[in-house]
Amino acid sequence: MKEGPVIASVAALLGDPARANILTTLMDGRALTVSELAEAAGVTLQTASGHLAKLDAANLLTAEKQGRHRYFRLSGPDVAQVLEALMGLAERTGATRVRTGPKDAALRSARICYDHLAGERGVALLKGAQRQGLIEGGQDLALTTKGRAFFADFGIDLAGLEKGRRPVCRACLDWSERHSHLGGALGAAILSRMTDRGWVRRETGRVLTFTCEGAAQFATAFMPAQDHVSQVA
C-alpha cells in the first residue's frame, strides 16, 4: 500500500534462515559456488539454487559463470553494510544467542567484513590511526597528509585507490564492538597488505587470526606508545 512493502520485499528476502546463512557466508567478500553455499546454508542443492536465483534477481548478489560452476558474490559493499547493521539490531533485539562459543570469540576479535578488517582489531586500527593523526573525522573520514605518507610507506598505492569509484575511507559500524572500523578502498588495501606480509591468516568462514609476530607488528604500526589489545584465544 504505502511504502512499507518496498522494504518488506527486501527484508523478507533476508528473513529466511537459509538465505541469511548464504549472505553471511558471503560477507567475507569471496565468491562461492552453489554447492558450497548449499552446504553452508544446510540445505540441498536444489533449494539453494532457488534461493540464489531470488537473491540474484533482487540484485543482492552477482553471478559469474566459470565452466560448469556458478560463482556468487555479494553485489557490493553496501549489501554487506546493511547486513552488519542488521546484526547490530539483532543484538539489541536479544535474538542473539546466549551461548557464546569459542568461534564467536574469535569472530569478535578479528574477522573480515566484506574485504576489510573488523572486530576488536578493526576498531583498534581505526582508533589508532585517528590518534596518530593519520585519519581525521568521526563519521566522514579523510586522510591527513601525515596519513598519506604513512600508508604510502605501508605499501599502498593511494593514487590508484583514488581513481576508483569506491570511497577511499569509509566508517563501517561494527556489530560486535560498538564503534566504527575502517572500510572503503583503503580498509581493503590495508588488509590485503597485512595478509601479504603474513601478519594475519584467513581461517574458515570470516575468522581472521593474527600470527604472533603479526600482532606485535600491527601494534607497533598502529598503536605505538599505548596499551595493546588483549590477546584473545
Add this chain to the structure above:
Amino acid sequence: MKEGPVIASVAALLGDPARANILTTLMDGRALTVSELAEAAGVTLQTASGHLAKLDAANLLTAEKQGRHRYFRLSGPDVAQVLEALMGLAERTGATRVRTGPKDAALRSARICYDHLAGERGVALLKGAQRQGLIEGGQDLALTTKGRAFFADFGIDLAGLEKGRRPVCRACLDWSERHSHLGGALGAAILSRMTDRGWVRRETGRVLTFTCEGAAQFATAFMPAQDHVSQVA
C-alpha cells in the same frame, strides 16, 4: 546454524508487509496508538495488536500506556536508520515501484527521518553547512567553532545537546538522494527550530512542506551565494 539466523529473525520481522507499514509509519518519530497503526497498515485491530506485540518483544518498538490507549514509537534512532538503509537497498533491488506518485515527489523533496530533516532539503542543509565551514568531516561529522557560533545564534542550546548520550552530529544516509543528511541531536534540534519559526509544516505521514517564506530563509541561512534548491510541487 551459523550466525545467519540471528539476522534472519530480525529481517523476518521487517519482512512482513503489515509490520513494514507499521514501522515506516512510525519513522516520523511520533507515537501512535494501536488503532491508528492498524489503519495505516491496512489490517484489523487484532492483527495489528499481534504484530505490535512481536515488534515490542524484539525491542524495535517501545510501548507507553496512557489511559486506555497504548502508544508505540520506534525504540531509537538506530532502528530508523536501518529502515532507511533497507529502503536504499530496495531501490537498487528494483523492487521500488515505478509509479512515482505526487506524494512520492513530496517525500523526496522534504520529509522527516525519525526526528530530523531528510530528502533534497536535508541533503542540501548538510552540504550547505559543510560548504560554509559550520560542520566538517565527511562521514564522522563534527562542529567547527564557526559552526558552534552559528547554531547558538540559530537558537540551539549546544551545551544541552552535548550533555545527552545521543551523538550531536550524525551522518544519516538518505535513501532518495544518494548523499548523507544531518541526523543526531543537532539535526533534531534544527528541525525543531525550523518548525517553531514556521519555516516548515508537517503534513500527513512523513511529508514536510516548506512555506514560501520558510524556503527563502532556509536558503539564505544555509546556502548563501549559491543556487537554491529547485522548488518541487
Add this chain to the structure above:
DNA sequence: TTCATACTTCGATCTTAACCGAACCATCGG
C-alpha cells in the same frame, strides 16, 4: 560417444504464520 559433475526446473508435500471473528479484559464517562 559416454559418463560424471554442476546446476536448474518441475511437482508434490508440509510447515509456518498472517488473518479475522468472537469472546474476553481494562479504562473512561456517566
Add this chain to the structure above:
DNA sequence: CCGATGGTTCGGTTAAGATCGAAGTATGAA
C-alpha cells in the same frame, strides 16, 4: 453500576513459500 471504546487472547481457516525427489540441461573429462 452500566455502556462504550480501546486492546488483547484464542481458535480455525487459508495462503505462501521452503523443502526435497525426480527429471532435465549444460559443461567437462575420458
